[in-house]
Every structure is written in structure tokens, then in C-alpha cells.
Amino acid sequence: MADLLAGPAAEPLTRAEAKAYLRIDGEAEDALLDALIPAARRLVEVETGRALIDQTWRFSRDAWPLRGIIPAPVSPVREILDATVETLDGSAVPVPAGTLTLVSDRAPALIRVDRAVAPAPARPHGGIVITVKAGYGPDAADVPADLIQAVRLVVAHFYEHRDGPGAATQLPAAALALMAPYRVVRL
Template structure:
């Protein structure tokens, strides 16, 4: 399970952008619009398996895969920030970055390593931690336009139906924009 360490510094669109899209001319709901943008971004990221703006995430593993490949559940991966072993006694040991080769330009990303060179964790569960920088970049301009549009449409959907409780289905327009990002298993 990935764990968020640090969220994005900004959102893929501003409350002013959403206000223009919604044709809202007052400032009374700017706080609500900012919250809806954040919620919509998180929902789009979850549905697409793509992190839009640079964030730091921790991935925890119990053991090294014999094939020498780690496949993070989220994409795109910009960099490996840190790697460490957690020990049974509560201590930790940093792992050298040159033990890993990152192919973050693909989805899913691949992190390759040489299994014989990897130290074995002495902790049965969660002994391996990788901190990764995920996202298309720090600026909203780096995010693909279709994903920004999905956030815009979903935020508008949430705004227009803010008095409704529940509802877990993505609007059809949002789902159509996210369809090309779906991971297909054969």
C-alpha cells in the first residue's frame, strides 16, 4: 500500500478557473470550490492510477521480488527519493540509490534491481521502504490536458450536486477522459 508523505504544492486548476467554467461571478464559495478541486483531483488520481502533480509517496514491501522488478501501483514515477530497510529492532539502514534503475517514463513504472546485491530485510513485514516522487511535474502546465479536464468536470459535478449524499460513480464524461489511462491485464 502506498502512503502519501507530501501532497502537491498546488492544484491542476484554480478556484478562478473553476468559477469561469461554472459561470459563477461571486466570491462567496471560493473556499468550497478549492475543496471540490482537491477532492476531484484525488478522485481522478484514484480512478486513473496517475498522480497529477508532484507528490512524495512511500511504498512498503515485505521482501524483494525474485524477478528483480518492483512495479509501483501509481504512475508516473519521477525519481527514487530514498530507499531503506527497516529492522526488527526499530532501526533502519539506507540503501544506495545506485542499487536501482528507474524506468519511470512508462506506466506502470519499473524499478529494477539485482536481487543478489540486495540486503535481506530482517523484519518479516514492511521491512523495505521506497520513497518516490510521483507526478507529471510541479506545475499544472505539465499535467496532460485531458486529466485537467477530468478534474474540472468532476469538480463541476460535485458543485452542482453538493446537496446530494453519496454517489460513488464517476460522471460519464470523466470516465471517458480517464479510459485511456486504465491498466489493462491480459
């Protein structure tokens, strides 16, 4: 399980861009758009298994994997920020530098573990904690254009179907098609 520690500093779509796309004039719908944009981003992130704008995530493991490979629960991972193991007295001890190596050119991102130097956790459940920065970058310009367009389409869909739950739950085929190549498949 992964926990979001810090969400993105910006959204992949600004309110002004959403208003232009939806052809909205005036400020009456600003609060609604401010709610729809992050909801659309999160939906695209859930559907693809990818963080769009840089975010900080933490996940735990019970033990180091025998094969020395940890699939990250979120992609793309840009950096391993921190890794600790819990000792018998309950304190967190940093994992030595160089123990974990990021293989980020894959989805899901993989973290290689040098088991020869990786300290064993004393806690049987969740004794290994790894914190990563995930996302394409700090700005919308770093996100693939297809995923930005998927966010636009989902915002438009939410905006058009805000009154009833039926059609709102079925995403537009165009948005699904744009997201399909980016889906992270986990086995």
C-alpha cells in the same frame, strides 16, 4: 500499501479557473470550490491510478522480488527519493546507490532491483521501505490536458450535485471517457 507523505504543492485547477468554467461571479462559493477542487483531483487520481501534480509517496515490501521487478503502487514515478532496509536492531540502513533503477516510461512504473547488491531486510513484514516522487510535474502545465479537463468536469459535477448523494456518485460519461486512456491496469 502506499502512504502519501506530501501532497501536491498546487492543484491542477485554480479557483479562478474553476469559477470561470462554472461561470461563478463573486466570492460566496469560494470555500466550496476550495474543497471541490482537491476532491475532484483525488477522484481523478483514484480512477486513473496516477498522481497528477508531484507528490511524495512511501511504500513497503516484505522482501525483494525474485524477478527483480517492483511495480510502483502509484504512477508516473519521476524519481526514487530514498530506499532503506530494516536491520536486526530495528535501525534503517540505506539501500546502496545503483541498487534500484526506475523504469518510468511504463504504467505502472517499474523499479528494477539488483538483487546481487540489495541488502536483505531483517524484519519479516515491511522491512523494505521505498520513497518516490510521483506525478507529471510540479505544475498544472505538466499534466495532460485530458486529465485537467476531467478534473474540471468532476468539479462541475460535484458543484451541480452537492445536495444529494444519488447523482453525485455517478460521474459524467465525458469525464470517464477522458480518464479511460490513462487508467493504470494492474494484474
